[in-house]
Amino acid sequence: MSRRTLAGGLAIAAALTLTALPATAEQLSVRFPSAKFPLGERPVPTKTMTAVTQGIDLYDVKAGSSTDGYTVTVLMPSGRDYGTLPTAETQVAAVEAAGETASLQKVIRPSVADAPSQTVYMVRVGLWSLKDKKKADETAKKLKEADLKVKVDYLGDDGLKTTGPWDVKVVMIDPRTFRGSYAASLGASVAKRETVSSMVKARGAVVGVNGGFFNIHTSKALRGEPVGTSVVGGKLLSEAVPGRSAVVLKGRTAKITELKTDVTAISQDGERVQVNGINRAVVTDELVLYTEEYGAKTPTGGTDAVLDANGKVVGLRTSGAAIAAGTRVLHGNGVASDWLNEHAWQEWTVKIDTKVVDLRTKKALKLTPDLNVVAGSVGLVRNGKVKITAKQDGHDSMNMILRRHPRTLLGTTRNGSLILATIDGRQPGVTVGANFVEAAQFMRWLGATQAINLDGGGSTAMVVGKKLVNRPSDGSERGVGDALLVLPK
Template sequence: MPRRLLAGLAVFIVTAASVPALTATAAAEPARWTLPSKEFPLGEPTAARQKHKAVAAGIDLYTVRHGKKGDGYTVSLLMKGKDSGSRANAEAAAESARAAGFPAALTEFVRPGVADFPEGTGYMARVGLWPLDQRDKAAEMVKQLKEAGISSKVDFLGDDGTQTTGPWDIRVLSVDPRVFRGSYHASLGKTVAARETTSSMAKQAGAIAAVNGGFFNIHTEKHLRGEPVGVSVVDGKLLSEAVAGRSALILKDRTARITEIRTDVTVTSADGEKTAITGVNRVAQPDELVLYTEEYGAKTPADDGAEAVLDAEGGVLELRASGGKVEPGTRVLHGTGIMADWIWSHAWEKWTVKVATKVIDLRTGKAIPLTPQTSVIGGGVGLVRNGRERVTAKADGQASVNMILRRHPRTLAGVTRSGMLLLVTVDGRRPGSTVGASMVEAARLMVWLGARQAINLDGGGSSAMIVKGKPVNRPSDGTERGVGDALLITP
């Protein structure tokens, strides 16, 4: 909110003649971007409380707080492990609890429609309602239900995604490319396979600021869970292939933009045989050809496949069985099933094979030049397009009640009309302190901030914003989580 400073009761009258002429440098200096003063878009329609801190030339950090605590706790009955489902399943769960002497009630909710996924209705069966300071009583109800053979869990009502008073605790980092003289980069840390904290990756790069990047694969072996789910380009090198059609953040020098992409990776043998490489730096599925780079940081899978070890120019140094190291300066073509046969037939030692990589912008149909200044980070869901809310949950693989409607901690990235980069963390999972945001609320927030394009990155316990080496938000795990990749702001 704008403020006026009064010095005692003195009134100063300033005439045009008394104002020194602006120098050419001062006149040309762009105005500092500030948070909107209009009503906050979530909760009660009033202005938010905000604090500002200058981080570096062109980089500003804002703390935004809004709303008040009001939601309490309930107990949700589980239906095959889920807390919501069809009306019939919810009624059956409620009736089971009533038969055991518990006053269960049916709750109907509406999951809002988004750009590529229609509105839907769901149902929950719930028992009881307790204020914020009585979570222990809700936990006691879960215990009693368990003794009666009924599965349930404690739910904070603020997580539901329906109407709430908040509160919200948000950090907004703005980077003005007209003033900032550094650059933007993606980082996977020391290796693709291992997870690292955002602050660790920021420290390695000497970054001024950083946020966590996209989602990573939690459904693979533990030592490989740093692998991005989707595209990753670091300083011009493709280190993880895209899921075609999903949203991504394209970084080059100090410019950022958001689009949908696909990747095309092929290999052509010296005998003219050409085939697709379907994966980069991930575990191979049956009948797949996967490329491993020296950044992978783990042995290739020992899966009875075949491998061709390549030098930097594509020369085949060695044919070997699967399950070996990727030495510095080399790449490894790894084939399973019929693609192992392709390697044995078309990647002979001392031959040269050509690996071609393209990242295609699906909005323009053109290839994105993979220069050393180019990085790409995959997003979880597109949020804003051309200044309007446009949540692409289905295209981005997140079309569910939990991802669209429920509130979680969020990390968001947006670009304004003037090219300003906005990085946002919305803290959550702290009842009474901050509730997080749904996908729809995240889109609304980014439009309020002035983003013309915006994307959702990984959230939950992964959400972290680092400024000058220290977290400025509060990760919901209580400490920083190791993640797959990060977006860095470097000098």
């Protein structure tokens, strides 16, 4: 049902359903599909292919057209843009008391593999074309003057029916002819955020995309820290969020799986203690390992045990100092500080036992120099079928599952090809992005039998050669925590 019936108080039921896509036959090489674009009304896309280097092709894909406009969404007392039916009906009355006509919209968030569907209600006022946003702004101002909390919404972002448009970049890497390798990069340090362009340039990569989520809820100086597993050159630099999707890179192979990490400190006297984290802020009674890649000082208010490359304690110190090259630091506060003072004496050895376990195979990964890991955010496709693990990966909200955002996507095919894609969004009339269901359908369409969502939103970036080829929603490239790089060797 068209959302053009929003005005006039009509109740609208809108739902997004999973579309069953045909399984892609195994091919000798990765190929761009000839079928219609899988989103919206399945338009025929326009595409331009550029051969990047041997075994790597870049596709610039555009599809759909702009027919969406603007409405004013009335926020609920919770601050969300949706609520229960009684709460929404109360807001409808408040809008009408302010002299405007409200529409009550029923929205069904689709079920995913690990979370049931959810029915909610939204309150909308008015409907204006793309060029008439000023009129939506004026209505929003009037409602705010009546003490209502509102926002102007572009309907293409809703996650419901749309005609687009979409602006997509896809890199396909053929394992038969590609002669390079894959790597992860945290840039100059774990703590610092950098652009994908900067990391591509530093490593001489031919392709780079932004990696997983980074911690925006810590101090500003530490916001490059990945939220999830990070392995660079065989070194574990950030612990797992247990069970979260990740991509394991080794040489020119890529595997999507779920991981957990287990890090233990073992004193010379045989005492063992769990290491709670790696290269991140500490909380009370935690033991955290800091490596020389951290790029910041250890936290104040605890004890540091400085270890050399062989695990020998070269000194105990008051915390709050830098990590010298060639050393690691075990930092503890509270009971963790007590453990260090009792079991990490100077000249003693404290072994750090590190395990990264593949939860699909139940086997530990060998932390060799050619191993790299980039954490994903949400699983999308597993064994050739759409399987969205939003709850497992901590993103089962209406905003994350249903609404459209810019996306950075990664998939692998049956024959080992790697697919990297960006779907730009949050640019009304230009490109609408995708929700999780659409992202999964899109990756199946491209031929992925396994696929994950990396970080997205303003972080979405793809660099090919030395050029940023997508259009970030912030208007410029954002500094991010890590990147996945395609190297020429």
